[in-house]
Amino acid sequence: MAGALLLAALAIMPAAAQSSAEAEIRAAFAQWTDDFNARRADKTCDLFAKDLIAQYRGAPERGYARQCELLTTALTDPKRRFHNALAIREILVLGDIAIARVVWTQTIRENDSGKETRTVEPGLDVFRKEPDGKWRIIRYLAYDEE
Known part of the structure; x- marks a missing residue:
């Protein structure tokens, strides 16, 4: 009986x-979505690991510094307002690595004209649990739907 309880506990632990x-x-x-939509540019880079490699269709690969520069530029742009919404399709956790299939919907509003542009961007984010206990993106691939 004790052996069966031990086996059950071991089976439950990985799932937990x-x-x-x-x-x-x-x-x-x-948290990232909230920070982005609230234009807290100083906080949006925290989701990314320092060794990030990001790839967006049609753009050259970029690392952490360039990713943060792009985010800061967008969020401090006085002419436009960006808003993101997220749909998580799946998260697979494999120890200290996790893979998330996501779809971001981004709306860009031109402040002077009120014109809005919306893009839908499926992507794949690879997370790693960092030494500080936070999950951060180490790789991502994204593209806009055509």
């Missing part, structure tokens, strides 16, 4: 750890 990691990643996405 995966559930906890998935919840942490969902919370990180939610």
Whole structure:
């Protein structure tokens, strides 16, 4: 009987750890989305690891510094307002690595004319649990739907 209880506990532990990691990643996405939409440029880079490699269709690969520069430029642009919404399709947790399939919907509003442009951008984000306990994106691939 004790052996069966031990086996059951061992089977549950990985599922519980995966559930906890998935919840942490969902919370990180939610915080990032809130920071981005509130134009808190100083906080949006925290979702990315320092060794980030990002690839967006048609653009050259970029690292952490360039990614942060692009975010800061967008969020401090006085002529436009950016808004992101996120749909998480799937999160797979594999130890200290996780893969998230996501779809971002970005709306850009021109302040002077009120014109809005909307893009839908499916992507794949690879997270790593960092030494400080936070999940951060180490790789991402994204593209706009045609």
